Amino acid sequence: MEKHELIVIGGGPAGLAAATSAANAGVECLLIDEQATPGGQIYRAVGTIPEKRATLLGPDYQYGRKLVDQFNHSRASYLSSTTLWNLNSQRQIGILRDGKASLISADRIIIATGAMERPVPFPGWTLPGVMSAGAGQILLKSSGLVPGNGVVLAGIGPLLLLLAWQYLHAGVKIHAILDMSPAGNLWRALPYLPGALLAHHYILKGLRYQLQLKLAGVKFYSGVTEFHAVGGDTLEAVEFTHRGGRKRIDTQLLLSHFGVIPDSHLSRCAGCDHSWDPNQLCWRPVADMWDNSSVDGIAIVGDGAGIGGAVAARHAGRIAGFEAARALGRMDAKQRDIAARKDQGWMRDDLRVRPFLEARFHPPAELLSAPPDETIVCRCEEVNAGAIRTAIHSGHQDANQVKFLTRCGMGPCQGRQCDNAVSQIVARELGDEKMVSGGYRIRPPIRPLTIEQLAALDAGADPK
């Protein structure tokens, strides 16, 4: 079996920085990336994008070029367009490239797979014409595609504002922006404001986007509840409650967004311990101060370890690269401490805004844990919230038992879409929303693999 000293999984800011710092410290390192070019979601296609589109995406996006350049100048090797379908606690990785599956392994692994958008099962979310804001942004970044007939943006989180601002500059008609964060969030966030002001550029940026959108005449609705996407075969309109009245806005496209959560599928597949984060409302890997997980030799950095954003991810990645160099004997603990010090300080400063953002954009509990009975929760297997509640009340008191009984989470998406919702519905039905009992056990392959690909698997020589 092909073996490396260090394998970094994911080519976003955390992965690029980790691979660069480890390689510069003399570690033999391979970075595996699903995309064709380095950059991850945030800096998607940053090395190849036309200048005009890059300008449109703003200066933060363009910073990605620097990271990619540093990575390209390091001695780390790069495996692009590679899907990862398994990682186990013995640090064996299943990859798929050009249709060929193989097993490779490493002494150390850094998972830097980043975040995913928080899936929220609201009524009508499975209608054609409803997409996530992240998907909208991918189309913009990778192929310059924007909605032709206007769009409604709805949900919670800074990405909504950013995308709206990007669309505004691309000439897209924005019918409305619906903010579903509860009215009390602003008050709950205020105590964190002084700390957040130390990283005030984030807040100023948000205010600037909001101001420009309002000046351009975009309609904002805040405190939106009972949000429904409605339509027959495709989306026709959104309906919602605003200031006590029911409203309807016709639209053929809805981009929804409810914040981002760590994409924990891979780290859970590897058997790393995770705990429920009641502030970010998601699973987070249990880790030490160097981002080492509970599984020997596996570290998790960046948004995959807990949402901190691209800048913090870059610092965390660099720190994990130094830690890998220490673990592999390229430096001692003292050298690592010195090497990591600057990044630790910058990261700490950058993260000061987080408590404020988490409180400001905290999703309302009901949105996640109390979808109406008829709302589909698992779109692969078409299981609705009512069926999940029935299963819970007939004695299936954790997410995995609900899964066994209802097939919820057994479809091709591997439960990515319904995992969090089911955990939270279980917790709410059992009377304690803070006590989330555990997510689905992750069953590889975490990306579909054909029978022929498995039959031709290159497992290398038996290491025994």
Place this chain on the structure above:
Amino acid sequence: MKANADVIIIGGGLMGLSTALHLGRRGIKTVVLEKESPGRHASGVNAGGLRQLNRHMAEIPLTVAAAEIWKNIRDLVDDDCDVVLNGQVRVAESDATLQKLQARVDALKAQGYEHEQIIDSDTLYRLVPKLVGGCVGALYNPDDGSARPFHAATAFRHKAIALGAEIHSGVEVLGIEESSDGWKLDTNRGTFCAATVVNCAGGWANRLAAMLGESVPLTPKAPTLMVTERLPPFLDLTVGAEGYQLSFKQMQNGTVIIGGAHLAKLDFEQEQSVIDFATLKTSAQTVTRFFPHMAQVRIVRSWAGIEGFMPDNIPVIGASSKADGIFHAFGFSAHGFQLSPVVGRIMSELILDGKTDLPIEPFDIRRFTESESQEP
């Protein structure tokens, strides 16, 4: 907690639940102690095969009796457990293997059993049109089939509860000792007492037996299953192949379940199994060998369940050889699902009547202790 019952059953898998159910039918109150949740391991995640075909000769009377119960499973558990009885085949690639299977059919016939038969290749291809060309025939039982294991475990559990069983999840037995009026079980949730204790602890059963000074060579293993994306219907039967580790069937929802007892790497103490894709490669090769049209089909998920295996691959069923009031039903070696309704009945008969009509001598726990004591 301190609780008393007539009978305590250790293990909330299918065997334990079936035993609770059958005792409940005869008016006996049971307590089932399950260290995780019912059906958590092998019982809930197995392939659900209702197979009489190609079993160990010692199991034939039991499997035939169990098949009768599965036919009308609703009478027992008020639920159909998604039973489908479309038959199972065991394919032969060559005349020599077919002769081997014919010899088995002859041996069964000599003992009065006619549920297994040989079919020629025309019949085989009529039953399994997508099978690769060139197979010469098969061993066949039209009355075999499959069920949904977690649904079955749930149905058995609900019926057992309806008949008076109490099921405790998250209760792990830490020690057993004899007391004045029976047995005292020390658990993480207090003490439980009963005159009779049934050991249905699956992959953990040897640990319980060891607490009674009864050593038994059980090995916990984790057989793997894979499931594919949904496909249009192409197969009604469950297909195996002589000389190959294959179990292949399409479920009603269109997914295909692929098994064959390929083992995952098991960390038994952590109760974690690591899927071994180098082994599953062989499984995928067997699938493409017999069903070439499956090549481009996507595998969506694989998993493994912890099961107890005996060296001779047949279970331990019967009274303890060391202690009065203790009974065992474990070590089904990855083919216990089909037997579960009849095993529960046997256990209830052993406990209440002191005997059963079915021949269980081959499953006596002493077969291991005796062979050990014969060694110099």
